[in-house]
Amino acid sequence: MMKFKKIILPIMVISFGLLSCGGGNSNNPVANKNEILGAGATFPYPFYSKVFDVYNKEKGIKVNYQSIGSGGGIKQLQNKTVDFGASDAPMSDDELSKSPASILHIPSCLGAVIITYNLPGNPTLKFTPEVLADIFLGKIKKWNDAKITAINPEVKLPDLSISVVHRSDGSGTTYIFSDYLSKVNAEWNAKPGKGKSLDWPVGLGAKGNEGVSGLVKQTPGSIGYIELVYALQNKMPAASLKNKSGNFIEASLKSSSAAAAVDLPADMRVSLTNTEAPDGYPICSFTYLLVYQNQSYNNRTEASAKTTISLINYVIHDGQKYAEQLGYAPLPDAAVKKAEEILKSVTFNTKPLM
Amino acid sequence: MTGISYQAKRINLKEKVFKKTLTLSAITVVVILIAIFFTLLINSMPSIKALGTNFFYDKTWDPVADEYGALPFLVGTLLTSFLALLISTPFSIAVAIFLGEYYKKGIVAEIFKNVIDLLAGIPSVIYGFWGLFVLVPIVRAIEMKLGLPPYGVGIFTSSIILAIMILPFSVSLSRQVISMVPAHLKEAAYSLGATRFEVITKIIIPYTKSGLFAGLLLALGRALGETMAVTMLIGNTHEIPTGIFSPGNTMASVIANEFSEATGKIYTSALVEMGLFLFVVATIINILGKQVIKRFTLS
Numbered sequence: 001m002m003k004f005k006k007i008i009l010p011i012m013v014i015s016f017g018l019l020s021c022g023g024g025n026s027n028n029p030v031a032n033k034n035e036i037l038g039a040g041a042t043f044p045y046p047f048y049s050k051v052f053d054v055y056n057k058e059k060g061i062k063v064n065y066q067s068i069g070s071g072g073g074i075k076q077l078q079n080k081t082v083d084f085g086a087s088d089a090p091m092s093d094d095e096l097s098k099s100p101a102s103i104l105h106i107p108s109c110l111g112a113v114i115i116t117y118n119l120p121g122n123p124t125l126k127f128t129p130e131v132l133a134d135i136f137l138g139k140i141k142k143w144n145d146a147k148i149t150a151i152n153p154e155v156k157l158p159d160l161s162i163s164v165v166h167r168s169d170g171s172g173t174t175y176i177f178s179d180y181l182s183k184v185n186a187e188w189n190a191k192p193g194k195g196k197s198l199d200w201p202v203g204l205g206a207k208g209n210e211g212v213s214g215l216v217k218q219t220p221g222s223i224g225y226i227e228l229v230y231a232l233q234n235k236m237p238a239a240s241l242k243n244k245s246g247n248f249i250e251a252s253l254k255s256s257s258a259a260a261a262v263d264l265p266a267d268m269r270v271s272l273t274n275t276e277a278p279d280g281y282p283i284c285s286f287t288y289l290l291v292y293q294n295q296s297y298n299n300r301t302e303a304s305a306k307t308t309i310s311l312i313n314y315v316i317h318d319g320q321k322y323a324e325q326l327g328y329a330p331l332p333d334a335a336v337k338k339a340e341e342i343l344k345s346v347t348f349n350t351k352p353l354m
Numbered sequence: 355m356t357g358i359s360y361q362a363k364r365i366n367l368k369e370k371v372f373k374k375t376l377t378l379s380a381i382t383v384v385v386i387l388i389a390i391f392f393t394l395l396i397n398s399m400p401s402i403k404a405l406g407t408n409f410f411y412d413k414t415w416d417p418v419a420d421e422y423g424a425l426p427f428l429v430g431t432l433l434t435s436f437l438a439l440l441i442s443t444p445f446s447i448a449v450a451i452f453l454g455e456y457y458k459k460g461i462v463a464e465i466f467k468n469v470i471d472l473l474a475g476i477p478s479v480i481y482g483f484w485g486l487f488v489l490v491p492i493v494r495a496i497e498m499k500l501g502l503p504p505y506g507v508g509i510f511t512s513s514i515i516l517a518i519m520i521l522p523f524s525v526s527l528s529r530q531v532i533s534m535v536p537a538h539l540k541e542a543a544y545s546l547g548a549t550r551f552e553v554i555t556k557i558i559i560p561y562t563k564s565g566l567f568a569g570l571l572l573a574l575g576r577a578l579g580e581t582m583a584v585t586m587l588i589g590n591t592h593e594i595p596t597g598i599f600s601p602g603n604t605m606a607s608v609i610a611n612e613f614s615e616a617t618g619k620i621y622t623s624a625l626v627e628m629g630l631f632l633f634v635v636a637t638i639i640n641i642l643g644k645q646v647i648k649r650f651t652l653s
Contacts, residue, residue: 071615095617161503168590168607170417170615192418196615199416204505204601205590207611218490219506 036308039066040073040086043111043172043227044287047328048086051319052311061307070172071196077103077290080298083308085290088172089179089196090269102293104346105268106339107286108315110329112228112256113177114238114283118216119143122237123155126248129184129274129282132241135223136164136181137188138202143221151242158221165215165224168205170196176285177225180273225283228256229327245278255281256329264338286335289315296349309346309353316340391633398627400619409627415592417612422624424631426594430602431632433509433595434584435577438516439570445517446524446573447566451554453525454532467529474522482586485515490587497599507589508601515583520573527572527647531565532558564646571643575636581606605632 038048045067052063068076070087077085078099090105115127127135131147134140140147143157167174178194192198206215209230216224216236228251231238240248249255259272259280272284289312295305316331316339323330331339344354401409405422412423449470457463493514494506535558543553559566581604589601590611605628616622 069614071617074617163503163505168585168603169611170613172615192416195418196617197417197612199414199418199592203591204507205603205611207585207590211586214486215507218486219494219504221504 034060034307035062035064036084036304036311037064037082038073038084038086038289039068039076039082040290041070041088041172041287042067043088043229044086044109044328046229047109047323047326048315050322050326051315054322055311055314055319061311063311069170071170074290077292083291083304084312086288087290088285088287089175090271090286090288091290101297103290104293104342105288105290106312106316106342107268107331107335108289108312109287109320109323109331110256110260110272110284111176111287112251112259112281112284112329113173113180113225114228114231114236114251115223115225115241116213116216116231116236116238117223118218118220119160120158120220123152124237124250125155125239126151126242127239128242129181133181133185133188135162136166136200136202137185138164160221163219163222164200164203165212165219165222166198166200166203166205167208167212167225169207171208172196172285172287173209173225173227174198176273176283179271179285180283183271183274228253228329232327241282243278243280243282244274244276247278249279249281251281251283253324253327253329255279256284257332259284260286260332260335264335266338266341268335268338268342284329286331291346293345294347294349295353296347302348302351302353305348306353309343313340313343313354316343391630394626394630394633398623398630401623401627404620405624405627409624413594415608417616417618417621420618420620422620424605424624424628426592427603427605427608427628428631429594430509430588431578431604431606433598433602434512434516434588434604435574437509437513437598438520438577439574441513442517442521442524442573443570446521446528446569447559449521449525450528450532450566450569451558454529455554455558458533470522470525473518478519478580478582479586481515481519482583485511485583485587489514493599500599502599505589505599505601507587508599509588509595510598512584512588512604513598515587516577516580519580519583520577523576524566524569524573527569528562528566531562531569534565535561564649568643568646571639571646575639575643578639579606579632579636581610585610605629 045065048065052065056062070089073085073087074091074095076082080100088111091103096103115132117125128151131140131151134147141162143160143162149157175194175196178192178198182189182194192200204215206212209226212224212226213230213234213236216222226236231251238251240250243249259275259277259282261277261280262272262275264270268286268288270286272286274282275284291308291312295308316336320330320336344352346353401422409422409424410428411425412421413425414421414423415426453463453466457466489511490506493508493511494504497506498504539557539561540553543557548556584604585607588603588607590603590607591601592603595602609625609629613622613625616625
């Protein structure tokens with residue numbers, strides 16, 4: 001009998017475990033109202049994990065956030081397996097129309113993409129949108145090209161080939177960067193266009209921010225794009241970019257927040273790249289938390305819906321103070337106000353939750 | 355009496371349950387393999403329908419324009435795998451002869467065997483890191499000397515790493531077949547005045563050649579599917595490589611890179627189709643290898 005127990009019992013336990021994993025999809029994502037489940041973007045993960053940790057200590061509510069990528073976050077929300085999703089890029093009209101119910105976008109903070117490079121002495125360079133696009137299109141091949149030296153007269157640039165480094169994995173960073181280039185350059189807009197993965201005209205691909213910055217650090221004459229947070233942590237050089245108003249703007253948390261000082265639409269689905277704001281850094285974007293407008297689905301209780309909404313409210317208010325110390329640009333007041341209005345429109349059936 | 359029959363029944367039951375458990379585990383493994391195949395097939399249907407055979411010879415992979423041709427990755431996969439095989443073959447045969455003929459037993463043999471087995475146990479991301487920090491600068495220096503673009507990463511770098519990674523797989527099989535060469539054959543050669551070198555080249559290698567070939571096939575199967583280390587070192591471009599120093603991409607690496615953020619039915623499905631293709635190729639190579647080993651052991 002001992003053997004029976006030794007062999008069969010573990011098998012039964014394991015198979016029940018597996019079964020319950022598989023069955024989880026159809027269940028209410030929140031079995032326990034003291035735990036909230038979220039999934040999505042990897043970019044704001046350090047920020048979210050700090051805020052959620054503080055929230056847990058203050059309110060005793062545990063938030064389980066899985067940073068599986070924006071695409072995954074959207075898919076999970078559409079399958080209703082999480083309480084909230086998270087995405088770097090706003091969902092497209094097409095994606096929204098394929099979703100089972102109305103989904104709302106609540107911005108949580110701002111991210112910026114910087115242009116980094118590896119040159120002798122790492123001088124601070126300036127780029128205009130045209131030059132940047134031409135480099136990434138492979139039309140400018142040398143660092144001492146007249147187009148680059150014309151805008152950087154104070155820097156002596158070497159006769160070195162430019163090696164472009166881009167992300168090899170599908171990523172929100174690539175989306176923001178290509179969204180910017182599509183806006184400022186007609187040729188880029190026609191091909192390769194904007195997306196999370198592109199058919200790059202030139203260059204090497206590396207996985208993740210750490211892959212791109214690693215390759216840039218190693219390869220003399222290389223240029224790549226990475227998230228501002230990552231550049232700040234690793235002290236990488238970053239170029240100043242000429243924005244729409246004609247000012248050369250250095251990438252910083254302040255200039256990222258400033259980029260959001262524009263007329264924001266009511267649903268907050270807006271691309272901030274090539275911003276109209278005169279002090280704004282031109283390659284910025286909101287990152288979003290996503291929830292269903294009607295929180296009554298999949299046998300959710302009103303209490304767990306309320307918990308989800310108050311968590312998001314916490315992120316856009318009290319949570320903002322943790323953004324800057326972690327290298328994220330906090331939401332400007334106007335954006336917080338708009339986000340609040342969106343949260344007020346969330347209901348449980350017809351009853352507002354805030 | 356009743357006590358004995360009760361006990362006999364209990365033993366009987368134990369036997370039955372034990373056998374059932376074993377059968378069930380064995381069936382589960384087969385079912386999982388078939389299930390993987392069908393999952394891949396079903397999920398790649400949208401792409402098979404939409405792209406047809408274009409998938410295999412279209413040179414453009416452009417998720418923005420919804421155009422998916424796997425040819426550059428197919429070429430990249432075959433190029434890195436066969437180049438790796440080419441680099442590792444002389445080493446693996448030399449090591450196999452060393453361990454199968456010269457040092458069959460003893461402390462030296464044990465140390466070498468363990469070290470080679472250890473090579474197989476190193477996580478592939480560590481090979482990737484080592485490649486990035488040690489191999490890439492060396493290859494870059496070579497490229498600068500040759501006047502090529504100093505990427506450092508590319509087909510050549512990934513092939514070297516792959517060659518090291520697949521070495522243990524071909525060595526372990528080759529060593530076994532070499533030590534299986536009948537002693538009377540070797541002794542006959544020695545008695546005719548053959549040197550050790552002649553015994554190896556005239557007796558051992560001809561006798562074991564299909565076994566050695568099977569070892570290489572299994573190693574090739576491993577090289578085709580290797581993902582992480584290659585992703586870190588190959589340069590990840592969507593173009594057909596023009597030479598062994600140019601960057602490229604492999605099928606496994608594209609799937610790993612793009613799947614998590616892939617949106618859209620055809621895009622996801624095209625990535626799955628690539629997985630299906632890789633699965634089929636790896637299976638065929640494995641079956642071929644096993645078949646060759648079988649024939650070798652029968653004769």
